[in-house]
Amino acid sequence: MTLDLHDVAVTWKGGAPLFPPLTLSVQPGEVATVMGPSGIGKSTLLDAIGGHLAHGFALSGSIRLDGTDLTTLPAEARRVGLMFQDAGLFPHLSVGDNLAFGLARRVRGRAARRAAVAEALERAGLAGLSDRDPATLSGGQQSRAALMRTLLAEPRALLLDEPFSRLDAALRSELRRFTFEHIRRRNIPALMVTHDAVDAEAAGGPVVDLTAGAA
Amino acid sequence: MGAALHPVSTADRDGRTLRAVVLVTVAAGLVLPIAAGLWQTARAGFGVLPAIGAETLSLAPFATLLDLPGFGTALRLTLITGFGATALSVLLAVGACAAMQGRMTRRASGRLLTPFLAAPHAAMAIGLAFLLAPSGWIARALAPLMGWDRPPMLATVNDPWGLALILGLTVKELPFLLLVILSALGQIPLRQHLAAGRSLGYGRGIVWIKVIMPQVWPLIRLPVMVVLAYSLSVVDMALILGPSNPPTLAVLLLRLFSAPDLTLLLPASAGALLQAALVALGFGLLWALERSGRIIGRWWVRRGGRGMSAEPGLWLAGALSAALFAAGALAMLSLLVWSLAWRWSWPGVLPETWSLRAWSTPGGGWAAALGHTVILAAASTALSLVLAIAWLEGEDRARRGRAGWAEALVYLPLLVPQIGFLFGLNVLFLRLGLTGGYLAVIWAHALFVFPYVMIALSDPWRALDPRLPRAAASLGAGPWRRLVSVKLPVLLTPILTALAIGVAVSVAQYLPTLFMGAGRISTLTTEAVTLSSSSDRRITGVYATLQAGLPFAVYAAAFLIPALLHRNRRGLMAEAGR
Numbered sequence: 001m002t003l004d005l006h007d008v009a010v011t012w013k014g015g016a017p018l019f020p021p022l023t024l025s026v027q028p029g030e031v032a033t034v035m036g037p038s039g040i041g042k043s044t045l046l047d048a049i050g051g052h053l054a055h056g057f058a059l060s061g062s063i064r065l066d067g068t069d070l071t072t073l074p075a076e077a078r079r080v081g082l083m084f085q086d087a088g089l090f091p092h093l094s095v096g097d098n099l100a101f102g103l104a105r106r107v108r109g110r111a112a113r114r115a116a117v118a119e120a121l122e123r124a125g126l127a128g129l130s131d132r133d134p135a136t137l138s139g140g141q142q143s144r145a146a147l148m149r150t151l152l153a154e155p156r157a158l159l160l161d162e163p164f165s166r167l168d169a170a171l172r173s174e175l176r177r178f179t180f181e182h183i184r185r186r187n188i189p190a191l192m193v194t195h196d197a198v199d200a201e202a203a204g205g206p207v208v209d210l211t212a213g214a215a
Numbered sequence: 216m217g218a219a220l221h222p223v224s225t226a227d228r229d230g231r232t233l234r235a236v237v238l239v240t241v242a243a244g245l246v247l248p249i250a251a252g253l254w255q256t257a258r259a260g261f262g263v264l265p266a267i268g269a270e271t272l273s274l275a276p277f278a279t280l281l282d283l284p285g286f287g288t289a290l291r292l293t294l295i296t297g298f299g300a301t302a303l304s305v306l307l308a309v310g311a312c313a314a315m316q317g318r319m320t321r322r323a324s325g326r327l328l329t330p331f332l333a334a335p336h337a338a339m340a341i342g343l344a345f346l347l348a349p350s351g352w353i354a355r356a357l358a359p360l361m362g363w364d365r366p367p368m369l370a371t372v373n374d375p376w377g378l379a380l381i382l383g384l385t386v387k388e389l390p391f392l393l394l395v396i397l398s399a400l401g402q403i404p405l406r407q408h409l410a411a412g413r414s415l416g417y418g419r420g421i422v423w424i425k426v427i428m429p430q431v432w433p434l435i436r437l438p439v440m441v442v443l444a445y446s447l448s449v450v451d452m453a454l455i456l457g458p459s460n461p462p463t464l465a466v467l468l469l470r471l472f473s474a475p476d477l478t479l480l481l482p483a484s485a486g487a488l489l490q491a492a493l494v495a496l497g498f499g500l501l502w503a504l505e506r507s508g509r510i511i512g513r514w515w516v517r518r519g520g521r522g523m524s525a526e527p528g529l530w531l532a533g534a535l536s537a538a539l540f541a542a543g544a545l546a547m548l549s550l551l552v553w554s555l556a557w558r559w560s561w562p563g564v565l566p567e568t569w570s571l572r573a574w575s576t577p578g579g580g581w582a583a584a585l586g587h588t589v590i591l592a593a594a595s596t597a598l599s600l601v602l603a604i605a606w607l608e609g610e611d612r613a614r615r616g617r618a619g620w621a622e623a624l625v626y627l628p629l630l631v632p633q634i635g636f637l638f639g640l641n642v643l644f645l646r647l648g649l650t651g652g653y654l655a656v657i658w659a660h661a662l663f664v665f666p667y668v669m670i671a672l673s674d675p676w677r678a679l680d681p682r683l684p685r686a687a688a689s690l691g692a693g694p695w696r697r698l699v700s701v702k703l704p705v706l707l708t709p710i711l712t713a714l715a716i717g718v719a720v721s722v723a724q725y726l727p728t729l730f731m732g733a734g735r736i737s738t739l740t741t742e743a744v745t746l747s748s749s750s751d752r753r754i755t756g757v758y759a760t761l762q763a764g765l766p767f768a769v770y771a772a773a774f775l776i777p778a779l780l781h782r783n784r785r786g787l788m789a790e791a792g793r
Contacts, residue, residue, distance in 0.1 A: 075689060076691050081690075088680075092781070105691075146686075150689070
């Protein structure tokens, strides 16, 4: 599974492109990093890949995941996972139900689904927190739960929008390791937007400066 | 950029169908009937009403109207009470906001305002009448001091100047405007601007006038127009508190419309057109005031005068507002006390004997009226809520905000005076054989419930963290699953609040129930208004208490249900507290 961006550019209401056309290929298990000053459209790029662009934006170029063109698919059919800086857990659901929301439909039967959720929680060091209110978890726990929720949906690619910037330094490196390890194990391509050069270094993949527009 | 442009339209197809359905519903259910109603009224106003054999176009209905005894007084009263109540409410609301700013959280002030917003106009008017009447609570409290051994001979209610009506309107409009201004203040950097202005040597009141109000005004212009349109054309409050002979224009028109002499329908329609013209004139005046205010204001700002302090004005506004709130609260209380009173002779401040007798005969009327009211409120609110959610969801799916014309469309039913199109609509419905049934009344209620539900729900809906539906989409959830399992549960609190507002609006409807129900469907409101002119305050008290109690109960439920359901969801409780 490879994520291929070819000459990708986004314009707002027919204006000039937000950033120079971007061409980038992310290999399975690799984490590519996009850097650049704020306001240049890093998050918009992720929106374009994930299928979340607001009305008025137009996208040019091609975005292919494993050969299939993503641009014509609605967000829910792209199978591109999304991680935010504050975890984005659904506030009305318990931690376990958040994971169950993500868990692929392929897993059938109440018992099997519950077991899958419990196993994912365990892997994230969250065993026994299934019934908890997500708002009562620590920042690191929330991020790990969110990653598990995303992975349970069996995404074919992952987008990370400044995923660690809210955490303090110690937690950050721990969570980085945790996240990247899971991406490698799943063998899916990932694209990360960050301000933090250490994030980029730890990711180990190609680094793109969005102002320059080339890998 | 060689590759083809993909305008973002991937998930739009579903959104387009939904939006088309909403647009057609709103056009057919809201715009078309108002236009058709106005058109019918206009025809009748110019002498064409085939149903009563009037077929020639003429200005005669206007001439008849002008020749009616008391017409000039009615017109003057309407202008004085309508503009007076609006101006007073706006001044007090702005002054009270400036005086109270920083002393109360938005949450606390919201809670304080809720019961006043929930109380129907008619119930508030009846309560105020109980409070202000020569034999009312205020006079009773003053009696020992003034040495009155019988109720004073003063026209404190239904006074010929319309003062009681202005007071009643202000008691109801002030909380609404306060809520609107508070929410507008949340959208501007209030604290910084106040600090900046004061550090430049301007007093607090002057900063409010020169800096804050020019920013707030565009955000509250539409609600002020709603208040003005309402105050100029109010019927139920004017029947209860206003002068009776001659009454205000809207009441005069209602009398003409319901007169046994059918030829009076023509001058009545002419009057309804005049009523609509008065409201249009009011909007024009508001616009002119805004323009000239801008020019004078700029000149004033450029002079840079630090001027005298406006502090006393702020305190006066704050004190008067507090007095009005106290009057409103006492008015509500007096409804309950009167419904439970048995022997209550002058000048006792409380009844000598209490009794449940007025309540004990539900079969005598109030049970049926309560039933009708509940059915109408439930149906019209459910209809409005579904339409509002469909509209907002349609905007989400199209990933775009609301166009200016669509926003104006939402406000339309609140800006056109009810009496201007309800009569024409009634004629239309009669011809189609739709009048007098539940459906016609439900629809007429929804016409006024929908705008308020829509206004109440729009801001919280847009404030929903956009990452939640996005996260759901990235997990494979389609648009319907995103709506049902993420957005609606997270937005439960604002949805229930909108529902409570919808119920309060429906319960308060007087004219639409009367016209569209052809007098055959009696609700708590129509009964309370009818009873208000009778002498038995106990029975009136029962109806008015129920009328006010129903919206209160729904508001309480809207507050308690999320608190209960979300008691273990801190993220949502914090959301609700904002």
